[in-house]
Amino acid sequence: MDKKVLQKLSYGVYVVSAMDGDRPTGCVVNTVMQITSSPATVAVSVHHDNYTHDCIVKNGRFAVSILSQDSDPAVIAAFGFRSGRDTDKFTMVKRTDFGGMPVIADAVGHLTCRVIGKLETDTHTVFLGEVEDAGMASAAQPMTYAYYHEVVKGKSPKNAPTYQEETPPKQDKPVYVCSVCGHVYDGDIPFEELPEDWVCPVCKQPKSVFQKR
Numbered sequence: 001m002d003k004k005v006l007q008k009l010s011y012g013v014y015v016v017s018a019m020d021g022d023r024p025t026g027c028v029v030n031t032v033m034q035i036t037s038s039p040a041t042v043a044v045s046v047h048h049d050n051y052t053h054d055c056i057v058k059n060g061r062f063a064v065s066i067l068s069q070d071s072d073p074a075v076i077a078a079f080g081f082r083s084g085r086d087t088d089k090f091t092m093v094k095r096t097d098f099g100g101m102p103v104i105a106d107a108v109g110h111l112t113c114r115v116i117g118k119l120e121t122d123t124h125t126v127f128l129g130e131v132e133d134a135g136m137a138s139a140a141q142p143m144t145y146a147y148y149h150e151v152v153k154g155k156s157p158k159n160a161p162t163y164q165e166e167t168p169p170k171q172d173k174p175v176y177v178c179s180v181c182g183h184v185y186d187g188d189i190p191f192e193e194l195p196e197d198w199v200c201p202v203c204k205q206p207k208s209v210f211q212k213r
């Protein structure tokens, strides 16, 4: 089986959010898709280990923020590489509320959904959500998953359904790989000479989390 062909499937980049009691939380997903138009219904696949998963199960509701090519990279760094278990992600970005559901303020638009069904796999739950409210916020270009990889040079962590382990290309000099998001440093300045306050361009974690391979 050539799993590389799975990388030819197309997706967008979203934040799926939910309430955790009084506190809003959420995570980046690429797996939102529309299932039917009447009543408007979407599906999203969320890893069992993601804190957002438990919050959606508890509340029976979720919101989707459609990220744009202009979305603040801090959104993906916070929502895609940290957990709501120990991080208040919505204090790091601007938020708007719709019907009591938190949404990323600089998104292209939002959906708020009521869970009407669930499908379990070994690792992920596919939530089916009937759309309760939907709105456009900007005319910016939605970010595709291909744009995230090719232009932003972003990576996907292990909990993303599309994760595939990458082997850094063989070369003579050492390669520095971010242990949080998998970004392989490829700048002109030798890694050792980067200033101590330098951070990973994808997940914004410090230089110290990079491992020499």
Ligand SMILES: Cc1cc2nc3c(=O)[nH]c(=O)nc-3n(C[C@H](O)[C@H](O)[C@H](O)COP(=O)(O)O)c2cc1C
Residues within 6 Å of the ligand: 013, 025, 026, 027, 028, 029, 030, 031, 045, 046, 047, 049, 050, 051, 052, 053, 076, 079, 080, 081, 082, 083, 084, 085, 148, 154, 155, 156, 157, 159, 160, 161
């Ligand atoms: C580009 C990208 C796409 C992702 N897609 C998904 C996804 O579709 N489903 C999922 O469960 N996790 C996905 N993730 C991983 C979660 O966003 C990540 O594990 C997050 O830290 C979970 O946060 P939480 O514990 O607060 O829920 C993705 C991450 C990135 C960066």
